[in-house]
Amino acid sequence: MTVAAPPLLQMTGITKSFPGVKALDGVQLEVDRQEIHALLGENGAGKSTLLKILAGAQSPDQGEILFDGKPVTLANPHAAQQLGIVTIYQEFTLAPDMSIAENVFIGREPGRWPFVSWARMADETEKLTRRIGLERNPMTLVRDLSVAEQQMVEIARALSMDSRVIIMDEPTSALSLAEVEKLFKIVRRLKDEGISIIFVTHRLEEVMEVCDRYTVLRDGRNVGAGSVSDITIDGIIRLMVGREVNALFAHREAAEPGPVALEVKRLTRLRTAQDPHATEIRDVSLHVRRGEILGIAGLVGAGRTETARAIFGADPFDSGEVFVDGTPVTIRTPRDAIAHGIGLVPEDRKLQALFLSQAIRTNISVAALDRIGRFGIFVDEAKERGLVEEYRKLLNIRMAGAEQAVGNLSGGNQQKVVLARWLALRPKVLIVDEPTRGIDVGAKVEVHNLLFEMARSGIAVIAISSELPEVLSVADRIVTMREGHVTGELMRADATQEKLMAMMTLGTTSRAA
Amino acid sequence: MAEVKQGAADSGSVDLFGFLARFAPLIFLVVLMAVFAVLEPRFMSSINLFNVMRQVSITGLLAIGMTFVILTAGIDLSVGSLLAFAGLVAAAVAKGGMQDRFTVGEGGVGYGWELAALAAIAVGIAGGLVQGFSITRLKVPPFVVTLGGMSVFRGAALLFAAGGPISGFEHDFTWWGQGKIGPVPVPVIIFLVCGLLAHIVLRYTRYGRQIYAVGGNPEAARLSGLNVTAIICSVYVIMGFFAGLGSFVLAARLNSAEAVAGTGYELTVIASVVIGGTSLFGGVGTIFGTIIGSILIGVLLNGLVLMNVSSYIQQIIIGVIIVLAVAFDTFAKSRRRKV
Numbered sequence: 001m002t003v004a005a006p007p008l009l010q011m012t013g014i015t016k017s018f019p020g021v022k023a024l025d026g027v028q029l030e031v032d033r034q035e036i037h038a039l040l041g042e043n044g045a046g047k048s049t050l051l052k053i054l055a056g057a058q059s060p061d062q063g064e065i066l067f068d069g070k071p072v073t074l075a076n077p078h079a080a081q082q083l084g085i086v087t088i089y090q091e092f093t094l095a096p097d098m099s100i101a102e103n104v105f106i107g108r109e110p111g112r113w114p115f116v117s118w119a120r121m122a123d124e125t126e127k128l129t130r131r132i133g134l135e136r137n138p139m140t141l142v143r144d145l146s147v148a149e150q151q152m153v154e155i156a157r158a159l160s161m162d163s164r165v166i167i168m169d170e171p172t173s174a175l176s177l178a179e180v181e182k183l184f185k186i187v188r189r190l191k192d193e194g195i196s197i198i199f200v201t202h203r204l205e206e207v208m209e210v211c212d213r214y215t216v217l218r219d220g221r222n223v224g225a226g227s228v229s230d231i232t233i234d235g236i237i238r239l240m241v242g243r244e245v246n247a248l249f250a251h252r253e254a255a256e257p258g259p260v261a262l263e264v265k266r267l268t269r270l271r272t273a274q275d276p277h278a279t280e281i282r283d284v285s286l287h288v289r290r291g292e293i294l295g296i297a298g299l300v301g302a303g304r305t306e307t308a309r310a311i312f313g314a315d316p317f318d319s320g321e322v323f324v325d326g327t328p329v330t331i332r333t334p335r336d337a338i339a340h341g342i343g344l345v346p347e348d349r350k351l352q353a354l355f356l357s358q359a360i361r362t363n364i365s366v367a368a369l370d371r372i373g374r375f376g377i378f379v380d381e382a383k384e385r386g387l388v389e390e391y392r393k394l395l396n397i398r399m400a401g402a403e404q405a406v407g408n409l410s411g412g413n414q415q416k417v418v419l420a421r422w423l424a425l426r427p428k429v430l431i432v433d434e435p436t437r438g439i440d441v442g443a444k445v446e447v448h449n450l451l452f453e454m455a456r457s458g459i460a461v462i463a464i465s466s467e468l469p470e471v472l473s474v475a476d477r478i479v480t481m482r483e484g485h486v487t488g489e490l491m492r493a494d495a496t497q498e499k500l501m502a503m504m505t506l507g508t509t510s511r512a513a
Numbered sequence: 514m515a516e517v518k519q520g521a522a523d524s525g526s527v528d529l530f531g532f533l534a535r536f537a538p539l540i541f542l543v544v545l546m547a548v549f550a551v552l553e554p555r556f557m558s559s560i561n562l563f564n565v566m567r568q569v570s571i572t573g574l575l576a577i578g579m580t581f582v583i584l585t586a587g588i589d590l591s592v593g594s595l596l597a598f599a600g601l602v603a604a605a606v607a608k609g610g611m612q613d614r615f616t617v618g619e620g621g622v623g624y625g626w627e628l629a630a631l632a633a634i635a636v637g638i639a640g641g642l643v644q645g646f647s648i649t650r651l652k653v654p655p656f657v658v659t660l661g662g663m664s665v666f667r668g669a670a671l672l673f674a675a676g677g678p679i680s681g682f683e684h685d686f687t688w689w690g691q692g693k694i695g696p697v698p699v700p701v702i703i704f705l706v707c708g709l710l711a712h713i714v715l716r717y718t719r720y721g722r723q724i725y726a727v728g729g730n731p732e733a734a735r736l737s738g739l740n741v742t743a744i745i746c747s748v749y750v751i752m753g754f755f756a757g758l759g760s761f762v763l764a765a766r767l768n769s770a771e772a773v774a775g776t777g778y779e780l781t782v783i784a785s786v787v788i789g790g791t792s793l794f795g796g797v798g799t800i801f802g803t804i805i806g807s808i809l810i811g812v813l814l815n816g817l818v819l820m821n822v823s824s825y826i827q828q829i830i831i832g833v834i835i836v837l838a839v840a841f842d843t844f845a846k847s848r849r850r851k852v
Contacts, residue, residue, distance in 0.1 A: 314736055338738040352736055355729035357797055366726050367737040369719040377718050421737065 006069035008033045008196050009085075009165055014063035016049055023049040024060070025220045031165065036187060036197045038207040038228065041217035042240050042501075043300050043466040047200055050217070051167060054198075055087040056080035084164035088154045090173060094142045101125035101138035104157045128156040132186045148179040155186065166190065167198040172206060173301055173483075184210045202299045204233045204505050216240055234498075237505065241468060241497040252452040257476070258290030260326065261460035262311070262342065262429045267320030269310050281306050281484040284320070288429065288460040293451060295475025295492075296464045297500050303484035304464045305347055308431045312344040313337045324428065338367065341428035345418050345435060347464075349411075353418045356407035360399055361388050363406045363417050368424040391420035395450060412443025419450060430454060431462040436470060448474055468497045480504050537841075538789050538805045542812065549816035556819055563698055569811035570704035571763050572778060573804065576785040577704075577711045578755030580803045581748040583786050584715075585728045586795025587648070587655040589752050591662030592782055593775035595640045598670040600760035603633035604679035604770035607686050611679070626686040626765075633764075634757035640666060641753020645746035655749075663779070670772040680769030690766025700762050705804075707755070712800040724748065729796030784835040785810050792842050810834075 009031040016024040024046045031037045041047045052058040056074040065072055067083055074080045080087075094103045101121045102109075110124065111117035125138035134152040142150060151171065158166045168187075172180045187197055187210060199211055207214060208228060216224040216239040224239040267284040281303040288294040296304045310317040313331040322329055324340045331337045337344070346352035355363055365372060365384050372383040388402045395416040399409060406417055415435065422430055432451065436444040451474055455461050465471045471478055478495050480488045480503040488503040549556040575592050582589045605611060609623035640662065647658045692699045715721035726734040727744045735741045764770040789806025791798025810831070817827050 312736075334736050335738045335740060344736060346736055351730075351732065353733050355726055355733060355796065358725065358729050362722060362725070366722065366734070366739070369722060373719060377720065379717060379719055379722060381717075 298481035593778035594666035637757025645749030678771035
């Protein structure tokens with residue numbers, strides 16, 4: 001490599017704000033020719049935003065992008081592709097009912113317009129797929145391919161665009177061990193052919209194995225970059241979590257927990273042909289006691305939400321047992337779960353919990369209508385208003401009135417409405433999935449205090465969070481998950497962010513399997 | 514604190530908009546009536562107004578059922594066909610079979626109006642149940658199921674009556690369509706009583722609440738422990754009930770049932786519901802609005818007839834109005850989203 005040649009891709013001072021949050025703040029990223037570059041960071045560190053900017057899906061507020069030493073603007077996805085920057089997303093963008101060849105050349109079909117030359121298309125597709133070791137007839141439907149083969153079609157498509165940088169977002173998350181090795185072989189061959197790869201992954205061993213250099217983001221800023229040979233996995237973890245624990249997040253005096261309220265044994269949910277990208281959970285066993293807050297930590301795709309949804313009957317599971325108060329129970333639907341005293345505050349309150357255009361009153365009472373009924377069929381509105389008022393005070397919900405549409409409330413108050421709905425049912429077990437996502441710090445503290453209050457009143461609480469400081473502050477005991485497995489358990493007193501991050505990223509379960 | 518103030522301010526302006534959105538149909542109705550009253554003096558005569566109400570009551574009954582369906586973000590295109598089929602069954606029951614299909618009272622083998630009415634309602638409920646089952650269990654979209662139903666029930670009606678009408682009923686049968694209590698036609702009373710009952714169900718019962726919840730956000734409703742499948746199935750049964758009841762009243766009014774009855778009703782009925790402010794996206798709407806919407810369409814058609822506007826043009830006007838009403842609803846929804 002000549003000394004004078006500038007890096008292939010150079011991003012400097014990239015800043016991007018969304019309402020209320022600065023996603024990227026003066027970030028830089030440098031990718032050399034013929035390099036496999038790891039882009040690393042916790043959930044919410046800004047990786048996705050940076051990738052979107054590179055793909056031309058979003059434009060930065062500030063910053064400069066040099067490609068081949070020349071300044072460029074990536075105004076739209078087409079512009080990025082013209083330069084040879086192609087992104088392969090975690091969720092593939094293939095059309096399942098079209099052939100490999102059609103998918104590779106979609107929108108750029110060879111032939112004299114308006115006709116498509118099928119022979120040429122098949123021919124060129126075969127050349128591309130051979131190059132990466134996919135031995136399939138180009139006319140095979142994508143639907144009939146395995147996930148790994150579909151990924152190869154994505155790579156073939158990227159190659160067909162004469163790409164110079166291929167961005168791979170979590171390319172190994174859906175692959176088996178053998179398939180991962182094969183992918184690495186392809187990636188190395190592409191590198192030898194002169195293509196640079198930006199590799200986004202949560203699996204740090206893979207970074208050590210295949211990548212040349214790394215860049216770590218945290219809270220939208222650069223916190224480290226360098227050569228992979230100069231750093232250890234521990235070093236990367238330290239960079240990823242190095243943020244100070246927010247002093248606002250207080251612990252509670254952990255009370256003596258009561259008897260086991262909920263126990264789950266060997267809960268398993270596998271992918272199906274209909275949904276090959278679903279996150280699997282395998283042999284998940286855990287329990288939570290009355291008056292205890294169990295935290296579940298893990299990275300995106302670790303299976304935390306899937307575990308919660310399976311326990312609650314929101315998704316079917318393949319095998320496993322659920323015990324409430326020591327008694328085995330059958331839960332097939334959320335109705336069953338509620339009947340057994342289990343509640344779930346889902347991760348996306350707008351899509352999964354709230355009736356946005358309807359009143360706060362009906363949003364709070366919807367699950368508890370039988371408690372405020374009259375003659376079995378009518379709703380007693382006086383009792384209903386009393387219920388709303390009770391929880392407005394208890395949870396300090398700031399609202400104009402009970403008839404206000406819940407969509408007009410701030411995120412924190414919306415979340416309190418969802419919590420009120422479940423508290424009105426007086427559950428034995430309450431699972432809260434990302435209880436403070438998208439709400440401001442003040443409201444976060446309030447929600448944390450509410451969780452403490454619930455535990456004190458004897459509810460068994462399971463708190464799922466992507467934010468390690470939150471897990472560390474809220475939970476009495478923490479279980480970590482990775483790729484659908486439970487990888488460890490720590491009492492809060494023994495837990496640190498570094499230990500948890502190691503358990504979330506290094507669990508060797510799937511590699512051993 | 515700033516956040517609270519802003520919330521309050523927002524809700525104030527939304528309330529004004531919501532107020533207008535809620536009463537827009539009523540305001541439009543009053544304006545329309547005033548215009549017709551000025552242009553055509555015959556319009557405001559009490560005979561004409563009761564006549565309008567009598568015409569409105571059949572599609573109005575269907576619109577009450579359709580409100581339940583649309584509140585769950587569903588649709589039922591089969592209402593007109595189901596009404597024709599149920600009406601023929603009721604007529605056949607009233608006549609005691611298919612002999613004497615054009616005579617009154619002779620032979621005396623027919624059954625009373627009670628059984629005829631029951632038969633019509635039973636057919637309607639059965640039709641609704643089959644469609645509701647197909648939508649919830651076979652997971653075929655409501656649009657497709659009821660489009661199929663539209664053809665199936667029309668075919669069944671033609672088959673059942675061999676294409677012809679069945680007419681000539683006893684007086685106590687036709688009273689339900691032609692009779693009056695005081696000055697008020699019986700169908701109008703049936704329509705308004707059913708409207709009141711439906712209003713009570715939607716506004717004051719747990720079941721009503723659950724319909725709004727399922728329509729507002731089916732996933733949230735499921736995760737709140739509601740039996741979404743049963744609720745969605747039930748609204749098609751309710752729609753079927755009203756199609757059966759409507760068919761009985763229509764047969765009574767016309768003293769005849771025929772296989773082509775109710776052709777095109779789905780458009781009028783859906784238009785009545787949508788103009789009345791019920792959102793095709795589900796979760797928003799009232800029976801009060803639907804009643805106003807039904808009367809509005811009835812008044813519009815009646816006024817246009819009195820002014821000798823061609824029925825072709827009437828069809829064009831109805832079509833334009835339904836699109837405008839949905840455009841307004843979409844606009845209202847995007848406004849709700851923004852805040």
